[in-house]
Amino acid sequence: MPDNHLQFDCLIIGSGIAGLFLALKLAPHGTVALVTKKSSAESNTNYAQGGIAAVMSPDDSFEMHVRDTLAAGAGLCKEEVVRAIVEEGPARVAELMELGIRFSQRESPGGATELDLGREGGHSRRRILHAQDVTGRELERALLAAAEKQPGIRIFEDHIAIDLITTHKLGQTGPNRCLGAYVLEKGTGQVKVFAAKATGLATGGCGKVYLHTSNPDIATGDGVAMAYRAGVPVANMEFMQFHPTCLYHPKAKSFLISEAVRGEGGVLKTRAGGEFMDHYHPLKSLAPRDIVARAIDSEMKRSGAEHVYLDITSKPAPFIIHRFPNIYQTCLQFGIDITKEPIPVVPAAHYQCGGVVTTVDGETEVAGLYAVGEAACTGLHGANRLASNSLLEAVVCAHRAAQRLRLQTAPPLAAAIPPWQSGNAHNPDEMVVVSHLWEEIRRLMWDYVGIVRTDRRLQRALNRIANLQAEIQEYYWDFIVSAELLELRNIALVAELIVRCAMQRPESRGLHCNLDHPNADPAWAQRDTVLRKSSLGA
Numbered sequence: 404m405p406d407n408h409l410q411f412d413c414l415i416i417g418s419g420i421a422g423l424f425l426a427l428k429l430a431p432h433g434t435v436a437l438v439t440k441k442s443s444a445e446s447n448t449n450y451a452q453g454g455i456a457a458v459m460s461p462d463d464s465f466e467m468h469v470r471d472t473l474a475a476g477a478g479l480c481k482e483e484v485v486r487a488i489v490e491e492g493p494a495r496v497a498e499l500m501e502l503g504i505r506f507s508q509r510e511s512p513g514g515a516t517e518l519d520l521g522r523e524g525g526h527s528r529r530r531i532l533h534a535q536d537v538t539g540r541e542l543e544r545a546l547l548a549a550a551e552k553q554p555g556i557r558i559f560e561d562h563i564a565i566d567l568i569t570t571h572k573l574g575q576t577g578p579n580r581c582l583g584a585y586v587l588e589k590g591t592g593q594v595k596v597f598a599a600k601a602t603g604l605a606t607g608g609c610g611k612v613y614l615h616t617s618n619p620d621i622a623t624g625d626g627v628a629m630a631y632r633a634g635v636p637v638a639n640m641e642f643m644q645f646h647p648t649c650l651y652h653p654k655a656k657s658f659l660i661s662e663a664v665r666g667e668g669g670v671l672k673t674r675a676g677g678e679f680m681d682h683y684h685p686l687k688s689l690a691p692r693d694i695v696a697r698a699i700d701s702e703m704k705r706s707g708a709e710h711v712y713l714d715i716t717s718k719p720a721p722f723i724i725h726r727f728p729n730i731y732q733t734c735l736q737f738g739i740d741i742t743k744e745p746i747p748v749v750p751a752a753h754y755q756c757g758g759v760v761t762t763v764d765g766e767t768e769v770a771g772l773y774a775v776g777e778a779a780c781t782g783l784h785g786a787n788r789l790a791s792n793s794l795l796e797a798v799v800c801a802h803r804a805a806q807r808l809r810l811q812t813a814p815p816l817a818a819a820i821p822p823w824q825s826g827n828a829h830n831p832d833e834m835v836v837v838s839h840l841w842e843e844i845r846r847l848m849w850d851y852v853g854i855v856r857t858d859r860r861l862q863r864a865l866n867r868i869a870n871l872q873a874e875i876q877e878y879y880w881d882f883i884v885s886a887e888l889l890e891l892r893n894i895a896l897v898a899e900l901i902v903r904c905a906m907q908r909p910e911s912r913g914l915h916c917n918l919d920h921p922n923a924d925p926a927w928a929q930r931d932t933v934l935r936k937s938s939l940g941a
């Protein structure tokens with residue numbers, strides 16, 4: 404076998420919570436390759452602040468968690484999926500603790516130590532397990548440490564998956580099956596074949612499609628783009644959750660002010676200091692995220708202000724510093740003392756509710772291909788994700804996918820996967836062109852396909868994206884591939900999928916708000932917007 408042809412029982416793409424949990428579950432049963440495009444901790448997971456939702460207290464119940472999730476999802480969640488994920492939450496949380504994750508604790512009124520359960524918008528009970536305000540960092544630390552101890556797991560950092568390899572792509576007939584992926588080693592420029600009996604996409608979301616985002620640079624929707632190109636259905640991409648409160652500061656790239664700040668008493672205010680959320684929702688500042696984001700957008704448009712404020716100064720300074728050490732320190736670096744003054748905030752693209760269509764066990768329509776975590780669309784979130792349900796979904800679905808994978812006996816791998824073919828010219832202008840096109844797509848999506856949409860703006864966005872894609876394709880075929888070009892190609896495709904899903908839905912529901920169709924249409928409840936490549940012949 405040539406050097407650049409590697410073979411494993413399972414290939415996992417992505418080292419966030421979903422990929423790592425899946426790898427840990429599979430390691431005792433076979434060889435696992437975990438490829439990740441930057442350093443292994445760099446993921447959306449690493450930046451999660453609020454925590455993971457699970458029913459852990461006697462005054463809470465599965466029924467209440469299910470009800471809150473369904474209410475946020477605005478008529479589009481799959482109730483059986485919601486139930487399965489909510490009910491398995493406590494068992495998966497217990498496993499996370501066994502793996503060494505240290506969730507914050509507090510002293511109970513009786514003097515014993517208990518989990519410090521937080522409350523977030525849309526939750527009717529305190530049920531958020533957190534590690535102060537750096538939950539994601541703690542998850543990555545412990546999961547990576549556990550993965551490194553497993554001899555069956557090989558982690559390939561700075562390896563970016565380009566495309567999935569399927570039997571149909573190789574021209575074979577019969578049902579489509581995934582055989583692995585082509586992966587670019589960024590340091591050497593070599594494209595390797597990773598062949599595997601099963602492939603797990605755990606590539607996270609696509610916040611970088613938008614100009615303002617809470618997501619780190621890895622979030623370019625690669626998994627969704629790869630799956631779509633491989634003929635796997637993708638659904639509900641119009642439901643992009645905009646987090647209402649990202650720090651507004653010229654030097655703060657994408658720093659999130661967690662919803663937990665509002666959960667602990669933070670109040671949204673205009674520049675003049677007036678509270679405004681009581682005009683929009685009875686839960687005021689603790690209303691669901693979409694309502695808060697639209698309210699802020701509307702206040703900003705009405706007043707012409709570039710941001711609003713989030714004020715937690717009513718709480719004692721020691722409480723703020725202990726509960727939100729990361730937010731406190733980061734804001735202080737930008738000259739804002741949150742114990743004494745309100746925090747300037749704006750909404751930003753945050754979470755992709757749609758994605759690769761899967762069952763609750765992570766199975767896609769293509770045999771041997773699984774998707775878990777933010778890359779997948781299981782039906783849990785519907786038209787809007789309830790805060791802190793995404794980390795929960797990632798661990799529950801990774802666990803279920805691992806069980807499913809172990810039960811299946813995959814056929815032996817097709818012997819001959821051809822090596823990667825690409826253009827062989829270097830393009831001296833590439834970086835400037837790539838960064839220009841990248842900016843253009845992100846601004847276009849922000850302006851035309853943002854928090855509030857119209858039919859005309861969506862059509863305009865689609866036309867422009869088609870032109871940009873034609874230009875990108877030319878580069879893609881003629882020149883040697885680079886990580887930047889691959890990501891650009893993916894964000895352009897994901898932008899197109901978001902717009903096409905949005906155009907399919909002639910109503911406003913959950914996160915999708917279209918001024919030309921301002922109301923929810925009962926005929927569209929429980930209907931997903933599904934796109935698949937073959938149906939267009941594209």
Ligand SMILES: Cc1cc2nc3c(=O)[nH]c(=O)nc-3n(C[C@H](O)[C@H](O)[C@H](O)COP(=O)(O)OP(=O)(O)OC[C@H]3O[C@@H](n4cnc5c(N)ncnc54)[C@H](O)[C@@H]3O)c2cc1C
Pocket residue numbers: 416417418419420421422438439440441443444445446447448449450451452453454455456538539562563564565605606607608617618619621625626659753754775776777778790791792793794795797
């Ligand atoms: C600032 C912030 C705060 C959040 N807070 C919370 C919270 O409190 N609670 C909650 O439930 N959710 C929260 N979320 C959402 C949650 O963090 C994510 O949905 C979740 O972590 C996604 O996990 P994942 O494993 O699916 O993907 P990620 O953690 O994003 O991991 C994706 C991985 O895939 C890799 N990758 C991507 N493309 C490729 C490719 N082509 N080749 C190789 N590797 C690739 C990336 O490098 C990365 O390792 C937050 C998100 C952000 C951005």
